[in-house]
Amino acid sequence: MEREKVTVIALVPTQLARLLELPLDKYNLSSLRIIKTAGGYLPPPLAKETEERFGCPILGTYGTQDTGSISGVPITASDEQRYTTVGRLHPGIEIKVLDESSGKPVKPGEVGTLWFKGPGNSIGYYRDLEKTMAEAFDEDGFATPGDLVKVTDDGYLRIMGRKKDIIIRGGQNIYPKEIEDYLLAHGKVTNAAVVPMLDPIMGERACAFVTVRKGERFTFDEMVDYLKGKKIAAFKLPERLEVMEAFPLVGESGKIDRKAMAQMIADKLNGEGNNKTVK
Numbered sequence: 001m002e003r004e005k006v007t008v009i010a011l012v013p014t015q016l017a018r019l020l021e022l023p024l025d026k027y028n029l030s031s032l033r034i035i036k037t038a039g040g041y042l043p044p045p046l047a048k049e050t051e052e053r054f055g056c057p058i059l060g061t062y063g064t065q066d067t068g069s070i071s072g073v074p075i076t077a078s079d080e081q082r083y084t085t086v087g088r089l090h091p092g093i094e095i096k097v098l099d100e101s102s103g104k105p106v107k108p109g110e111v112g113t114l115w116f117k118g119p120g121n122s123i124g125y126y127r128d129l130e131k132t133m134a135e136a137f138d139e140d141g142f143a144t145p146g147d148l149v150k151v152t153d154d155g156y157l158r159i160m161g162r163k164k165d166i167i168i169r170g171g172q173n174i175y176p177k178e179i180e181d182y183l184l185a186h187g188k189v190t191n192a193a194v195v196p197m198l199d200p201i202m203g204e205r206a207c208a209f210v211t212v213r214k215g216e217r218f219t220f221d222e223m224v225d226y227l228k229g230k231k232i233a234a235f236k237l238p239e240r241l242e243v244m245e246a247f248p249l250v251g252e253s254g255k256i257d258r259k260a261m262a263q264m265i266a267d268k269l270n271g272e273g274n275n276k277t278v279k
Contacts, residue, residue, distance in 0.1 A: 005031040012039035040255045043184040044083040062086035067143040069120035085156040093118035111160050114149045115142035167196040167204050188216040195262040207265045208238035
């Protein structure tokens with residue numbers, strides 16, 4: 001970057017986090033004007049630290065390889081919009097946000113499953129029209145990336161998580177991203193993921209995985225006290241904490257392998273001879 005006088009870089013959040021571990025002050029990176037990011041969830045604390053360390057704005061984009069590109073953060077976005085949303089819809093994109101149980105549009109500001117169509121859509125499965133019409137799109141031509149979103153008053157998209165990631169504890173929904181955002185704002189925590197663990201009484205409970213800064217120690221009680229201080233509902237509190245050196249990733253995508261982490265905690269619980277939560 002210093003040698004080639006790079007002006008724009010595009011990275012996944014995991015790559016950004018690893019860059020921040022380097023002694024950036026040793027390099028002249030003043031040519032850099034914009035950092036683009038996609039391919040995974042960008043924690044607000046990571047976004048803020050990235051801007052402070054590199055001295056330029058970070059602009060997220062949103063979409064999937066399967067369904068296409070949906071939105072992006074403009075250069076005119078505020079700090080809050082850059083850190084907590086995936087921007088505004090690209091020109092020509094039409095969306096609907098549907099309630100999972102009823103299939104009807106949710107009220108403005110409420111959480112629902114995102115469906116979209118427009119010039120950014122993929123055209124379906126290769127040489128498989130039947131599968132395309134059955135799985136890729138609904139009858140009106142809308143596709144879904146499977147994400148839960150809400151649209152802010154100023155027209156920005158905020159990702160709340162994925163349908164498959166929701167933890168249902170005794171009939172109450174826990175959105176992992178909400179808890180992860182709080183944990184990532186803790187000074188000791190460098191990464192966080194909240195996954196379900198099966199429970200014979202509640203159905204599922206939440207388990208928090210974290211990585212911490214070198215030389216730091218983060219305990220279960222410390223986590224609970226910290227989250228209680230954020231005034232979140234008691235049923236959302238993780239009921240187990242696992243501290244790791246690094247998270248498993250999905251291939252080379254840079255995305256956290258939540259399925260592998262859920263299996264890790266399931267194996268641990270089985271090895272402990274019960275399905276009860278422990279500290």
